[in-house]
Amino acid sequence: MTLFIKNMVCNRCIMVVQNELDKLGLNVKNIKLGEVTLEKELSPEEKAHFGRVLLTLGFEIIDDKKSRIIEKIKNVIIDLAHHQNSNNKTNLSAVLSNELHHDYNYLSNLFSEVEGTTIEKYFIAQKIEKVKELLVYDELSLSEIAFRLNYSSVAYLSNQFKKVTGLTPSYFKKVREDKRKPLDEV
Structure with a gap:
């Protein structure tokens, strides 16, 4: 599963997002500016929870194609x-x-x-x-x-x-x- 994340602009952003994924026990295949590939699909509840966590840190999950x-x-x-x-x-x-x-x-x-x-x-x-x-x-x-x-x-x-x-x-x-x-x- 790939998530697109708004406002990831530096290596520190990558570290912050990685840290939050680790806290949630979500295994990452790949992470780069604006994009996280996870090893498994997230349930709607997990995705919503992760989205709320990201918002508190100044990031946001992007769902529409144009924004991505x-x-x-x-x-x-x-x-x-x-x-x-x-x-x-x-x-x-x-x-x-x-x-x-x-x-x-x-x-x-x-x-x-x-x-x-x-x-x-x-x-x-x-x-x-x-x-x-x-x-x-x-x-x-x-x-x-x-x-x-x-x-x-x-x-x-x-x-x-x-x-x-x-x-x-x-x-x-x-x-x-x-x-x-x-x-x-x-």
Whole structure:
């Protein structure tokens, strides 16, 4: 039995859901962002109980097909933007079509209709969140961040960052640093 779960966006989410399944004594075959495959079918009561537990944790079982597709699109994009540190150029439309086994135009229209934004804008927003995270960590230069996230240039990354946040990456970093207290003052 496969359950589709809304709002699973990171490895910590996977751990939380796995922990709850373990508490309920439900054996998992496979678990990944937005999807849990169990070894046995759940009774309607078990599924309802698990659904209530998930709601208290900010997750939700998805039963309708369109919502499942939207959640899968989001999970693929989050995985690409946040968890894949490959320097391979990826064609988003091809990746989504291959992963979800649907024509990209169908996926794009469905996503826009339901979410009120385009897949591309959602992907850019996720990449900018990753840029922010890397800027705050202060371990990579802007050039290294641009390379890691497959931007064609630092200028392109900077322009996109400013368009989304209203700030330049360097100003964002400075503002974040100004708000940080030294450890001994915390």
